Amino acid sequence: MVQIPNTPTSADVARLAGVSRATVSYVLNNTSAVRISEATRLRVHEAARELGYVPHAAARSLRAGHSRMVLMPAPAIPVGHLYGRFLSELQGALGRLDYTVVQYGGAGLHGDEAARAWAELRPVAVLVPGAGLGPQGVAVLKRSGARAVVTVGPGRVEGAHALLMDHEAVGRCAGAHLHARGRRRIGVVLPGEPGLEDYALPRLAGVREALRGTDATVTELPLAYSEEAAAELAARWPASGLDAVFAYNDEYAMLLMRALQDEGIRIPGDVAVIGADDLMLGRLLRPRLSTVHIQLPSGRDLAELVDRAVRDPGGEPEVHTVLGASVVRRESS
Amino acid sequence: MVQIPNTPTSADVARLAGVSRATVSYVLNNTSAVRISEATRLRVHEAARELGYVPHAAARSLRAGHSRMVLMPAPAIPVGHLYGRFLSELQGALGRLDYTVVQYGGAGLHGDEAARAWAELRPVAVLVPGAGLGPQGVAVLKRSGARAVVTVGPGRVEGAHALLMDHEAVGRCAGAHLHARGRRRIGVVLPGEPGLEDYALPRLAGVREALRGTDATVTELPLAYSEEAAAELAARWPASGLDAVFAYNDEYAMLLMRALQDEGIRIPGDVAVIGADDLMLGRLLRPRLSTVHIQLPSGRDLAELVDRAVRDPGGEPEVHTVLGASVVRRESS
DNA sequence: TTGAAAGCGCTACCAA
DNA sequence: TTGGTAGCGCTTTCAA
Numbered sequence: 001m002v003q004i005p006n007t008p009t010s011a012d013v014a015r016l017a018g019v020s021r022a023t024v025s026y027v028l029n030n031t032s033a034v035r036i037s038e039a040t041r042l043r044v045h046e047a048a049r050e051l052g053y054v055p056h057a058a059a060r061s062l063r064a065g066h067s068r069m070v071l072m073p074a075p076a077i078p079v080g081h082l083y084g085r086f087l088s089e090l091q092g093a094l095g096r097l098d099y100t101v102v103q104y105g106g107a108g109l110h111g112d113e114a115a116r117a118w119a120e121l122r123p124v125a126v127l128v129p130g131a132g133l134g135p136q137g138v139a140v141l142k143r144s145g146a147r148a149v150v151t152v153g154p155g156r157v158e159g160a161h162a163l164l165m166d167h168e169a170v171g172r173c174a175g176a177h178l179h180a181r182g183r184r185r186i187g188v189v190l191p192g193e194p195g196l197e198d199y200a201l202p203r204l205a206g207v208r209e210a211l212r213g214t215d216a217t218v219t220e221l222p223l224a225y226s227e228e229a230a231a232e233l234a235a236r237w238p239a240s241g242l243d244a245v246f247a248y249n250d251e252y253a254m255l256l257m258r259a260l261q262d263e264g265i266r267i268p269g270d271v272a273v274i275g276a277d278d279l280m281l282g283r284l285l286r287p288r289l290s291t292v293h294i295q296l297p298s299g300r301d302l303a304e305l306v307d308r309a310v311r312d313p314g315g316e317p318e319v320h321t322v323l324g325a326s327v328v329r330r331e332s333s
Numbered sequence: 334m335v336q337i338p339n340t341p342t343s344a345d346v347a348r349l350a351g352v353s354r355a356t357v358s359y360v361l362n363n364t365s366a367v368r369i370s371e372a373t374r375l376r377v378h379e380a381a382r383e384l385g386y387v388p389h390a391a392a393r394s395l396r397a398g399h400s401r402m403v404l405m406p407a408p409a410i411p412v413g414h415l416y417g418r419f420l421s422e423l424q425g426a427l428g429r430l431d432y433t434v435v436q437y438g439g440a441g442l443h444g445d446e447a448a449r450a451w452a453e454l455r456p457v458a459v460l461v462p463g464a465g466l467g468p469q470g471v472a473v474l475k476r477s478g479a480r481a482v483v484t485v486g487p488g489r490v491e492g493a494h495a496l497l498m499d500h501e502a503v504g505r506c507a508g509a510h511l512h513a514r515g516r517r518r519i520g521v522v523l524p525g526e527p528g529l530e531d532y533a534l535p536r537l538a539g540v541r542e543a544l545r546g547t548d549a550t551v552t553e554l555p556l557a558y559s560e561e562a563a564a565e566l567a568a569r570w571p572a573s574g575l576d577a578v579f580a581y582n583d584e585y586a587m588l589l590m591r592a593l594q595d596e597g598i599r600i601p602g603d604v605a606v607i608g609a610d611d612l613m614l615g616r617l618l619r620p621r622l623s624t625v626h627i628q629l630p631s632g633r634d635l636a637e638l639v640d641r642a643v644r645d646p647g648g649e650p651e652v653h654t655v656l657g658a659s660v661v662r663r664e665s666s
Numbered sequence: 667t668t669g670a671a672a673g674c675g676c677t678a679c680c681a682a
Numbered sequence: 683t684t685g686g687t688a689g690c691g692c693t694t695t696c697a698a
Contacts, residue, residue: 007455007476007477007478008476052472052473052476054449054452054453054473054476054477055453056395056453056455057391057453057454057455058390058391058392058394058395058400058454058455059391059395061391062389062391062392062395067391074424074434074436076421077421078412078413078414078417078418078420078421079411079417080411081411084411084412085411087411088409088410088411091407091438092441094438095438095439095441100437100438101407101437101438102435102436102437102438103407103435103436103437103438104433104434104435104436105424105427105428105433105434105435105436106428108425108428116387119387120387120388120389120390121390121391122340122389122390122391139385140385140387143340143341143385143387144340144387145340225613227613227616227617251613251614254614254617255613255617258617258619280558280560280584280588281584281587281614283560284560284587284588284591286591
């Protein structure tokens, strides 16, 4: 007869150790309210080890009525260095506070539909980057037991805590800088990659705002992330009369800079270029790329916000503006 | 009296609709084995909507005895464009096969300890990038009900399916190419960022292998990802007598290329440079960067492997070598 | 110091 | 066509 290796339960451990399931639970959880003899303790541990017993998280949290799971949607677009580092840091910090961070790959789901899917997992907290979660979604999550919903992105949502990433400030920085450098006909790159609008449009608005009331003009420059698109844009450049460009970020800036240089346009002589994100590559370009340095919150700060919110679910939603932007002037502007 | 908004359960829905919990379950799951009258169906849906009912995933899978969760450890280091795209694709493909992809942020846990933590979630399949999972870990996962464990990385592990990423092939490509271009004193960059050894060392070994039996020499070049480190390496360059370098990847190549050029060393005249990953930035450098193009498996292929393995858990572990490497020669070599 | 048993939310078998 | 109910694995109260 073949023994089917069913996954061992605490009952199996109890049987093997010759005790009750209750005792097993006491021992394995180090329940302090109950004193178990050292002999029993040993027998239980031994039995658990022998069977390779692993507790069943779902059963446990079902019984407990709550979990320590912090849920984040997995980013659909590959994240950059900057944001990736932030995520790692956050995971570490939450882990140290004894939360279990889980990224849920709900690719394809959107807005409140996604919220439903997340709610099925009954997380104690939900962290939502970007826009796309409505008040409805927040309500669903809270009704499903989420004690904290934190959005990280451009706007705030009724009922949720918010880390406001003020991408307009990035644009304002760039716009003001270019204007201060004497530029007046300013282009702003709008990246073609989908999913970037949430950042690109506020940045554009920021440039507009910085130049409001001046004699400078702002021109939108849609640009796909390809050499061909950049070359085409560069070819049209002389006719456009633009003397400066905020290139959305450092990578687009590099793309555009190269195309402009290949076209014989001098930087910063003919055109001032500024990027954003302060990536290493900007320092490696010639001329060195000016950029807007973006200061994300520390993962620890966000982790602490989550923890506070979980401990006091009734509290007023906190709203923090957390994105510092400052110009790093190098040689391209 | 304040009404505490307890999370609604299927019992609440049943009560409101005036039916039994069984009926609620039948309706909401569209159970085909049972026919429910349209009127009842409507009442149940209405009640569920009104209460904002969301099923409890843990309870469901506890009852069912299995889940559709595919677990992956969340990458500790920020992933590059290439691998990020692969992950997104994989998530999409698994989602289409009706699996739920979950990335578990077990930062700090290692090896078989991490396997325990994953096993608590009772995933139907586990996908482990990189090394770091031992046969013990695989056994724990399987005993906990995982029907498929797939490693994606440099080596294979007893009992697990493997997608072998042959990073030696990347090094072999680069080495053979440089040798064919007439270079004999070849440097290989070893990146300083932690976590990259699993890729860097096989690539180095590949270069060594490609040059075995020739008169070429291989020199290890540890390099931190900073301008200072690169400048220092470039300053020592003339004394080293190296006439070629495989720079680990395109980003390190860019860093090093710039430092060499700043030092007055000509590329490819004095030194041939080749990177890897075939990133856009390589095309934007001058001279254009030669690179090793790395062909990752499609997310769909991996998703199908997972699905096969889940359907036939007894099957022999599949081992695939899935990393295609080919040189893209541009101007730097 | 240990055991018996209830019950978390859900599904599926069997009976009505 | 619908309802009663057992039981998934676990923790915790109450009793012994």
